[in-house]
Every structure is written in structure tokens, then in C-alpha cells.
Amino acid sequence: VLGVAASAAQAQNVIRFGAPLPITGALAPEALKQQQGYDLWAEQVNKAGGIDVGGTKHKVEIVYSDYQSNTPRAVQAAERQVTQDKVNFLFAPFGSGAAKAASTIAERYGVPMLAATASSSQVYDQGYKFLFGTFTPNDTLTNPLADIVKGKLQGDIKVAILARNDLFPLQIAQELEKSAKERGMDVVFFEKYAINTMDHSAALAQIKALNAQWIFITGYTNDLVLIRKQLSDQRIEAPVLSMIAGPAYQEFIDATGPGAENISSAAWWHPAVRYEGKDIFGTTENYVKLFQEKYGVTPDYANASASVTGALFQMAIEQTGSIDPKKVRDALASMDVMTFWGPVRFGATGQIESLEPPVFQIQGGKPVVVLPKEIAQGEFQLGVK
Secondary structure (H helix, E strand, C coil): CHHHHHHHHHHHCEEEEEEEECCCCCCHHHHHHHHHHHHHHHHHHHHCCCEEECCEEEEEEEEEEECCCCHHHHHHHHHHHHHCCCCCEEECCCHHHHHHHHHHHHHHHCCCEEECCCCCHHHHCCCCCCEEECCCCCHHHHHHHHHHHHHHCCCCCEEEEEEECCHHHHHHHHHHHHHHHHCCCEEEEEEEECCCCCCCHHHHHHHHHHCCCEEEEECCHHHHHHHHHHHHHCCCCECEEEEECHHHCHHHHHHHHHHHCCCEEECCCCCCCCCECCCCCCEHHHHHHHHHHHHCCCCCHHHHHHHHHHHHHHHHHHHHCCCCHHHHHHHHHCCEEEECCEEEEECCCCEECCCCCCEEEEECCEEEEEECHHHCCCCCCCCEC
């Protein structure tokens, strides 16, 4: 009987993390990235015996649910994970829009939620106590990009902006418009395109006619691959072409080939950064090596952010020696640690405020970091054909 009781207790030494993801639908490529990041973290933790909760090791279990790239379903999925799957903690769904919507569930049930891919400040301005995120606000990407362009292009700079009409891509476009105007640039074009648009030729023809020096386009990988091809079809050239968020991903470079050359972008993390973390992964190099061993590719910021959200939950749990949601929430709120992702400290709204995101450019088929100076691998180049 004792053996049975002991094994039942053993079976209960599991911490469950809920991860609602857009596993099917338009955002499936993005979901896969988060899943890879979570799985690598869980595997490392379980290999090491589990998360130490006050001297007892607990295995990690991640409960996935597919919300089919549909935001209302993401909210339902998060609620089901709390009420039916009995998860202890939540990872937010993909992107700013779905994370904001699902954070109401975390707040209602008092379950800490870490968002790996939500940067828009509107996600965090709801006064919630249980939501935290590992992406700095969008202007931390657009300001350094605008500084570089202003330094490289002399005289009057005309900027054309084309944005996917969706929370993050639209907000980053609006931030870029602000960053450009603050630096005396002339925003001559700002249009939105609907989600699932396949033909961008009318907007691109207008951009061509305006002869902008800086073309800035936002969207997700599939959008940006398509737009890059249509820019080539219309033979549109510019000294600077920036896109967010596609160029950070190897899939974008593979799909666009020579068309990727000199496209600039910014992201929250890059495998070239060098940090000595106190988390389970330790150094950035070690994280990159483990990821490459498991998946055969180099991690990008979406993979790494998912992994660090797991690592941060682990550090908060181990620090408090408890899986009590309120105590873990308080540990996250007061956290100030170095990780393989960089320094992590959450501001009053729960959004990270300690990170300086790198600006990079595709050169020779590879992303090359040009800012911040401490980790720069090369110089910013002009000219996109």
C-alpha cells in the first residue's frame, strides 16, 4: 500500500504549463517556433530531474491546444486549460492581439501568464497583475532603425510605410512613422493591407511612383515573402528596405533568396548576442548549441523568447520554493536577473524594460547585427534591388 501511495505522490510531482498556440491556420509557422522554444526548455529541465520546489523535484509538462489562428478561440483555449486541464501556469498565445485577449483569463483566475511574443504597450496597459512579457515596447525597435537610416541617407528622406492591419504589425508601423517624423523625415505614404491579402500591386505601384528612399513594410513571414516578390516584379528599388518581422527568420531568407540581400530589420534577440545567464541554459552560446542539436537550425528571437519564458517561470518557482500562483507572480514582479536572452527586469505594467534589441541586416544571405555597437558584426549597407 505504501508503494502505491508513494507512486501516486510521485505522479503528482508535475507542474503543468498551458500553451495555447495557433498550430493550424495562417500563424502556424509562428506557433511552431514557440513550441520548439518551450519543448527545448522542458526537455532540459526534465533531463536535469525537474524544477526544484522547496527541495522536491517536479517534472514539467506542457499542455498544448490549437486555437487555429483565431483570437476568440485563443481566449477559450486559455480558459479551458485553467478550468479543465488544471494547468498551474500559462504561456500567452502568439502575438500582441491574442495575448491581450487571453490575459483577461490569467487575471480572472489569478494564474501567472508569460507572453513570449507580445510587444505592443496596449497589451500591458490594462492594469493587470498576472501578465508579464519578454518583448520591450515597439519603439525600442523603430528608434534605432530610424537613427541608422538618418545617419546613412543625407538630405530629405522620403519614407513609405505598408502595414498589415493587425495589432502588432500596425503598431510597429505607427511607431516607425513617429520615429521617422521625430527625425525630420517625410512620411509620404502610409497604407494598411488586410490580413490574407495576396495582391499588393496597387499599393506597391503608388510607393514606386513616390520614389521613397526608405520603404518600411510590416507583417508576418508569409506576407513579407509575398510582398518581397511583388516588389521585384515591379522592379522597385530603394536605398533602404526594412521589414518586420520576417527577416529574422531563416524561412524568410530561404524563400526570398537573393531578394533578401540588404533588407534591414530589428528584433528583440539575435543568436549573435553574448550573455552569461543564471538560467538553466547559461550562456547564449550554449542555448544556441542546444537548439541546433535538437532542431538542426539556428534559433531566432521567437524560439529564444519562448525558451526564456519557461526559464523565468522556473527561476521564480525555485526562488519561492512554491508553485503558489500568487508567490510566483510576486517573484516575477520583483525579478532582476541575467539570462541567455539578456537582462530581465519587468516594469510596472509587466513588460520587460531591461533589454536593448539588436538591429540587423541580411548580408551575404545571413543576418548581420549592426547595433548595438557592443555586439555589432558589421556595418549597415545601402541599396536593395
